[in-house]
Amino acid sequence: MGQYFATVARGLEALAAQELEQLGAHSVEPGFCGAAFEGDLTLLYRVNLWARLPFRILMKLHEFPCHDAKDLYRGIQTLDWSKYLTPDLTLAVNATGKNEQLNHTHFTALQVKNAIVDQQQENFGERSDVETQEPDVQINVHIDRDLCTVSLDSSGNSLHRRGYRPAVGAAPLKESLAAALIQLSGWQPEQMFYDPLCGSGTLPLEASLKALNIAPGLFRERFGFETWPGFDSSLLEQLIQEAEANQRDTLPAPIWGSDGDEAVIDQAITNAEKCGVSDHVWFSQIDLAEVVAPANSGVLFCNPPYGERLGRDSNLAGFYKLLGDVLKQRFKGWTAFVLSGNKELSQSIGLKSSQRFAVYNGSLPCQLMKYELY
Structure with missing residues (x-):
């Protein structure tokens, strides 16, 4: 042992x-x-x-x-x-x-x-x-x-670098943190998943890898242990074959991502192709103001800008208020999770969270806020 x-x-x-x-x-x-x-x-x-x-x-x-x-x-x-x-x-x-x-x-x-x-x-x-x-x-x-x-x-390069994401937006969420947030939320693949501010697609992509039971390590070029004395290549090969055999062919429920920025949607589509889920996940360019619920119920996830990354003068409070209005008016019957690194801004959403989880995005203390929308 x-x-x-x-x-x-x-x-x-x-x-x-x-x-x-x-x-x-x-x-x-x-x-x-x-x-x-x-x-x-x-x-x-x-x-x-x-x-x-x-x-x-x-x-x-x-x-x-x-x-x-x-x-x-x-x-x-x-x-x-x-x-x-x-x-x-x-x-x-x-x-x-x-x-x-x-x-x-x-x-x-x-x-x-x-x-x-x-x-x-x-x-x-x-x-x-x-x-x-x-x-x-x-x-x-x-x-x-x-x-x-x-x-x-034993890992070599950090495992959060899955290998499927050469295309990264302005403030990418680490793949490992995206996976953790999804696990924290209790989302089940039988529920629809939608990220209306998806950037280069990390949250919907991690959700689809989980829903399709795809091992995240399959996209890596190598693991650290592969160059150790005594490396058992047939054991790794067997584990890779088992992993490939256990993948699901179809998503139990739709997974969607949209963003107002067409360039990052192109990146998201490239990343989806890299991890073999482009036939499953749906990405589209939609401004937040135009977003409507694509189903009667589901889980909405998003990581809106915190202030550092969209430039100082952008009216972020207005953006958060818009997010709150869209959730309130158009997503009845859904559960929403919003990752926020800025307390004042998250108050602009104007909704009362039913639960909060403290997490770190890099060194930045954040909160994952859960909203039950009825």
Whole structure:
């Protein structure tokens, strides 16, 4: 059994733990900006392929008391690195956290790299090269008070970069956050889903991947673990084939996105083609003032501009008031979820929310507000 840690955006730890349990993880413990769990190699591959919320899945190798640079060097050298890294493979070290003595992550990372390559030189007479962009083995060290945790990053590039979205609007929502908001809302694929301010389409696209049971990891070029010694390519191939076999052919209910800006709708359509759902999701250019409910009931989702991103002088309060009017007058029988990073603006909607969830969009504290429209 391996010990793993899934890193997630702040505030999503409990949701991520729930997702990991659904994927078959054992001993799941939410922590700060992530969740620890246990499982075998199959689970490690499966979580990378299927999890919609995490950024990276770390495999824990070792934990040791660590006050200063000497402790760090010695602790790293107690591991037999030949199991994880042969001299022909490239490496990179990413350090996070600090304590009184080790208060510079760049220095910490350098010290770890030195300890590893010194061991290689001694054992093999040669060493791994450092490759910061796409290393074969990405090592992660975390200093928390007097404890150092050493892990391997099994994901490679952050998992939120699904690979289907080269086209990004002005203020894109991370795919992982979009998936988290959808999970938080309790939306079920049997309900119609509509985003009238969809930008380059992230919310409707994540909703359709979920509704069609498409593994988000299928669009990635590679995972970090594929260049590890002992990588089981037939196991990954089998998991990919199972994932492809379990996809649904049709959406249980329509998923729509619209936006006033024609250019971003073109991007959304390109992104839908990239993830193979362009036959399922419907995107169209419609100004907010023209939006009407496409069905008697459903779930409306939107992430309106917060102020920073549409330019200072745009009349955003008026825009939020319009959004409130459209919801009130044209979406009776629907439930609406609005992500807002600006309290004053969200009051301009003029509706009373029935529930609020605190989430972070990057470093910005936001609220996902739920409105029951009758």
